[in-house]
Amino acid sequence: MPSGLDGFDCRPLHEPPPLYRKLCCFYSYRQGYYRTELHNLDGSTDMANISSSFMGIELSSPIIVGACTLSNNIDNIKRAQDAGAGGMVIYSLFQEQVELEAMEIEEELRISSNHFAESLTYFPQLEHAGSREHIVWVEQARKAVSFPLFGSLNATSMGKWVEYAKQLESAGCNGLELNLYSLETDPQKTAADIEQQSLDVVAGVKSSVKIPVSVKLSPWYTSVANFAMRLQEAGVDGLVLFNRFYQPTINPDTEELELRLALSEAEETRLPLRWIAILSDVLDVDLAASTGVHTGKDVIRQLLAGAQATQVVSSVYRNGLDHITTMNRSLSEWMDDKGYEAIEEFRGSLSQRNVSDPYAFERAQYVALLMTAHDPKAKYGLVWGTYPVHERPGRVSG
Structure with missing residues (x-):
């Protein structure tokens, strides 16, 4: 198409209705000769x-x-905000970390109590007892940025460490993320026992703070849906x-156990x-997707779900x-191309209830996929099937 239209003022003499302006923009965008920005009479743009x-x-x-080690550095937190992140989860405060530090202080107090009076200047610094350093760091991060910060607590059972939830709130966290990471190896402990223990932890944290609390779940519960519902009730x-x-893995050459940080892949x-x-x-309750989100399209998929x-x-x-800037741009451009002005116009339009085949997210898809894998043209074959959705409210057609 002619390149001479680049930068040409395509604004109409009279402002048309928003829908007309939106459709005109997308038509010309698909022809490849006009930007996606919509110029208003006041010179502003609609994005x-x-x-x-x-x-x-x-x-x-x-x-x-x-939550990751990137939040250990104030400059990284600032860069995340400048890049357009909606918020950041501060690296986790672990239950074991708090309890271990508490035991170390108790041991130091026990040792010092056996010293002579002239030696009693040896005393643990109680202002940094437990994980006070972590709380101080959160306070510093809060002062450095304005976007939402989420404190993270990694726990398995109830204990005095729950008091730190309140301290994270006081340090300026907008919300808390409770990471229920537990690998239960006791064969005498039932699934019901494990779930109840987690629910007790949630109840303890919720009762100690006023800010919202989320739970980061593993996918390995016997009934994810039931446990999620019980967490909602809690x-x-x-x-x-x-x-x-x-x-962990095992190195056959050294015959040693190895712990390596393996980054996620998009398929996850x-x-x-x-x-x-x-x-x-x-x-x-609100839902956030974690693991395998690498591109703007990955974000779009989760929002559609x-x-x-x-x-x-x-x-x-x-x-x-x-x-993050690239991912945001990808999301914005996709919304422009599809005619969406806000995320709520399409969020959930491909949830289980809204697809024409609700069983596509369940076992039926698995069975059909295996039965038709030999036929690359089959709906459930090697090439993914596609499922139409019900009428999407708020979507601009055309």
Whole structure:
């Protein structure tokens, strides 16, 4: 198409209705000779609104940087905000960390009590007892940035460590993420026991703070849907799906156990995608997708399934924090092309309830896929099948 139209003022003499302006823009955009920005008479531009919210906390973008070591540095937190992240989860405060430090202080007190009076100047610094350093760090981070910060507690059982939830709130966290990471190896402990223990932890944290609390789940519960519902009944405000366990391996050459940080791959996003599509129709809590979110399209997929937000870690480790800007741009351009002005216009339009074949997220898809795998043209064959959706309210047709 002619390049001479680049920069040409295509504004009409009289402002047409918003719908007309939107359709005209998309038509010319698809012809390849006009920008996606819509020029108003006052010179401003209409761009897709990619803001969202999670647990009632307003986010400028549905992309949240998940708990990781990047938040150990104030400059990284600032860069995440500048790159357009909707928020950031501060690296986790672990139950074992708090309890171990408490035991160390108790031991120091016991030793010092046996010293002579002139030696009693030896005394642990109680102002940094337990994980006070962590709380101080959160306070510093809060002063450095304005976007939402989420404190993270990694726990398995009840204990005095729960008091730190209140301290994270006082330090300025907008919300809390409770990471229920537990590998139960006691064969005498039932699934019901494990779930009840987790519910007790949630109740303890919820009773100690006023800010919203989310729970980061593993996908390995016997009934994810039932446990998610019980967490909702316990008062959680959001669920993050899913926790990604770091698995050890064995080095045959050295005959030693090895612990390595393995970054996620894009294919791993399918597991949270399935459960968000299922749970978004049956729960009233907000949902965030975690694991395998690497591109703007991955974010779009999770939003279509019903997520309010997504968490990224591996993608920013690989590509840097500036990659968030690229992901936001991809989301915005997709919304412009589709005619969406806000995320709520399409969020959940591909949840289980809204696809024409609700069983596509369940076992029926698995059975049909195996039975037709030999036929690459089959709906469930080697090439993914596609499922039409019901009428999407708010979508601009054409």
